[in-house]
Amino acid sequence: MSARTLFDKIWDRHVVKSIEDGPDVLYIDRHFIHEVTSPQAFAGLERRGISVFRPQQTIATADHNVPTKDQHLPIRELLSRQQVDKLTENCANHGIELYGLNHPFQGIVHVIGPELGITQPGMTIVCGDSHTSTHGAFGAIAFGIGTSEVEQVLATQCILQARPKRMRITIDGELAPGVTSKDIILYIISQISASGGTGYFVEYAGSAIRSLSMEARMTICNMSIEMGARGGMIAPDETTFDYVRGRKFAPQGEELEKMIAYWKTLPTDEGAAFDTELHYRAEDIPPMITYGTNPGMGIAIDGTIPAAEGVENEAERASFRKALQYMGLESGAKLLGKPISYVFIGSCTNARIEDLRQVAALVKGKQKAENVNAMIIPGSKQVELQAREEGLDRIFAEAGFELRQPGCSACLGMNEDKVPKGEYCVSTSNRNFEGRQGPGARTLLASPLTAAVTALNGYISDVREVWAEQTLANG
Ligand SMILES: CC(C)[C@H](C(=O)O)[C@@H](O)C(=O)O
Ligand code: SF4
Structure with missing residues (x-):
């Protein structure tokens, strides 16, 4: 078989059906939901009398509207309280696991998925939230979807998607002291602009990326969406496997070893073609800060506003x-x-x-x-x-x-x-x-x-x- 990218290997394995000159029907392994973008989706299902197809593959948390003080008390803001109550009700009605307020697993959706081992390499992951790209750090295809698509996934565990273009951003070298993965991504976006990734799924590669922890990789993939990209991803490696190992919902024992053997086949093959390739040197990246109203308006911390x-x-x-x-x-x-x-x-x-x-x-x-x-x-x-x-x-x-x-x-x-x-x-x-x-x-x-x-x-x-x-x- 010809050389393939990490992205294509995962995508191909999840295509249920290809529509000629149209999008693919893509199977979704994990679906995260939160209180902001799910209510209309549930309402849509109920209107049509459809139940959730595979409730065990959807995981809910309350994050956007929750107060950050006195979480044991009822939420004071009426709208926020209604949003969170609605989520609780919908999850109960449809048999979906909810990590709501005061649950020991509650948190921002893109933080809890990885830390609970729900997010794993090779998966397709969606959520009605643009920063779903975060989960790509594990070598997964993860992207944000709209509310009508949330309804589609709840009903079918599939989504209609056109295959995006592939971009690889390679960063080699060593970061200077005090420079972090946040600076890497702010630097890239400042170079290619807040729309520079439009139409692409980005793979980050190179020695500087390989040397990052999972947390740091998530920061980079998280902000892929801020350059307009559909998502970002990083090939799984020992750092990834070590992170996943032992997490609550990750495979264990022999099952895990089997999965790791599979995950090892995912990285982009040598010679695989990308639609666009960009290269940067880690040594050139300073601590960054933004001065404007989109994430592409960034400069070196000691730079001047253009x-x-x-x-x-x-x-x-x-x-x-x-x-x-x-x-x-x-x-x-x-x-x-x-x-x-x-x-x-x-x-x-x-x-x-x-x-x-x-x-x-x-x-x-x-x-x-x-x-x-x-x-x-x-x-x-x-x-x-x-x-x-x-x-x-x-x-x-x-x-x-x-x-x-x-x-x-x-x-x-x-x-x-x-x-x-x-x-x-x-x-x-x-x-x-x-x-x-x-x-x-x-x-x-x-x-x-x-x-x-x-x-x-x-x-x-x-x-x-x-x-x-x-x-x-x-x-
Ligand atoms: C509320 C939600 C739909 C939104 C998103 O999709 O990103 C939010 O998480 C954000 O960061 O702006
Ligand atoms: S960017 Fe992340 S933390 Fe901020 S609102 Fe969206 S999901 Fe929440």
Whole structure:
């Protein structure tokens, strides 16, 4: 058989039927649902008198609308409460496992799937949520779908999909100290723009990617959607198998060994063709930060905000100017040293245990600046528990960072956690759209390390300045 890509191997195995000149009918192994995009899908099923075809392959959690304080109490916001209640009711009616509020497995959908071992290599995974691309880090085809497609998957466990184009982004070399996977992905998007991946499914490869932990790989795949790509993926390897091994819903014992033998056949064959190939050097990647209102508007932390004149067409120049105006920033200015008042460490991009550990290592024994409100929202109940067991909660408390309960929180402000109008927030999330963190809020996307050092100083800071000293101090 001719050389095939990781993507094609998984896709081909899941095609139930090919429609001539049309999309494929693709079998879906795992379907995640949450309270925002599932109610209309269930309502549609009920209207048509259809039941859920394979309820065991759908897993639900409440994440977007949940408060991050006092989760044991009824949700105060009426709309949020209704959304979560509706999810609970739908799951009960259709026999779907729900990790709702106060369940030990509750958390952001893209954090809990992997940590519970539900997400595995070789699978097709969908969710009515754009950042489903996160699960691609395991060597799975994972992508976000719309509400009508959620209904389709509930009813049939299949989805109609046209095969996208394939892109490979290879990053070789070694990252500089203080540079993380968040910087890799912000760098790539700044290079190819927020629409540079449109129409593609991206595979990330190269020695810099291979050396990343699963958490770090998830951060990269998570943001694939922010360059317009349908999804992102990374070939499974020993790092992947080690992560999956022993997780609650992962195969065990002999079954696992059999699966690993299969997973080892998935990586892209030598000579397989991609529609587009891009190459970067890890050494060229600095700590990154965004200055605008799409994730492609990013610069090196010590860089200057570009001029509108550099933008190619008039319509884009106008939206570039509008973005700077919204952000209260000017071309030619540096962000470094700029005072900020909010720091948000959370979201499905960067709220896993490794992210929290990195932040803790940096802030241990220090104090956040007085002008800063620093919030840490763990990605899941399990992350929260682990953080407490490791004593990270005390480190955060002593440094003046507030560790709250899991949920999407100020990533999109669908609950009470919002950034006030006009305020700057350095955020570890994935979107900096107008009003994303609250009406008029100004979001600057960055890594957890950049967010942490910025919270300590009270102004936008370069983690490289403290990194060497810090890693020495921590041995
Ligand atoms: C609410 C949901 C549909 C949305 C998404 O699809 O991404 C959200 O998770 C987001 O990050 O904006
Ligand atoms: S954390 Fe943010 S990006 Fe992730 S699913 Fe929730 S709202 Fe979407």
